Amino acid sequence: MRTVLYMRTSTRGQTIDHQLTQAQQAGFVIDEVVADAGESGISTTLAERPQGRRLFDLLREGDTLVVRWVDRLGRNYRDVSDNIRAFMDRGVVVRTVIHGMTFDGSIKDPMLQAVRDALLGFMAALSQAQAEATKEAQRVGIEHAKKAGEGDRKYRGRKPSYSRGTFNKVMEMLESKTGPTVIANATGLTVQTVLRITRNPEGAAAALTAWGE
Incomplete structure (x- = not known):
């Protein structure tokens, strides 16, 4: 066995x-x-x-x-x-x-x-619902970034302190109910950054897209 x-x-x-x-x-x-x-x-x-x-x-x-x-x-x-x-x-x-x-x-x-x-x-x-929600958040983030770019391509906001890979890892750990402090230690981000991603994952994904990530 x-x-x-x-x-x-x-x-x-x-x-x-x-x-x-x-x-x-x-x-x-x-x-x-x-x-x-x-x-x-x-x-x-x-x-x-x-x-x-x-x-x-x-x-x-x-x-x-x-x-x-x-x-x-x-x-x-x-x-x-x-x-x-x-x-x-x-x-x-x-x-x-x-x-x-x-x-x-x-x-x-x-x-x-x-x-x-x-x-x-x-x-x-529940697994299917979570996967679809994550995919939808990514789609909304991309559309938001595209619309923002059409209005003013020069303004992209502050460059994110995280990469696409780090963002995905944060989202994965959030799905497993991991706390922000543990996520911060695992990803090298600050707790404040993790919390910002948690509160607005669509906006966080859009910021990455706006900066070409």
Whole structure:
């Protein structure tokens, strides 16, 4: 029986090492790491990712699959829920680093099964909603920057003290409910900068676009 950590990074602000460290700090002892880099969680299914496909061949009954969050396993509600159920059907336990969720197909009690399935559906739907909200914030930021540039191309405001990669990492850590002080320490930003991004992510994204980031 093995514990396999599957990781996906979809932006420059996300790193393989960061997700592995999170898993280890949560108490997981990882036997093997499987990782996809640069694969969009919204546009690419798990089965379409090179290492995502490998999971279906690698994992066996009794194994544990660890992921940072359920959104690592699909692009939307249907993809996430179907993949987790597929792993449970083959006897694989799926566990998350964030909030310590466990999805175990060996549960026989019908009431516990109902609770597990309801939780799975809710978390899969939440993952899709968060992904869509992030994508919309980025779209609004880009449009805002374009309109501002059309009105006065010379004025772009103060140059951001963060890069696109750092901004993406802040947004990723915010999704996992990480506090501003921890985010500041991890990204090298000041707490004030992290708070500004938190209060107005659309404006922060627009500032980066205005400066060509």
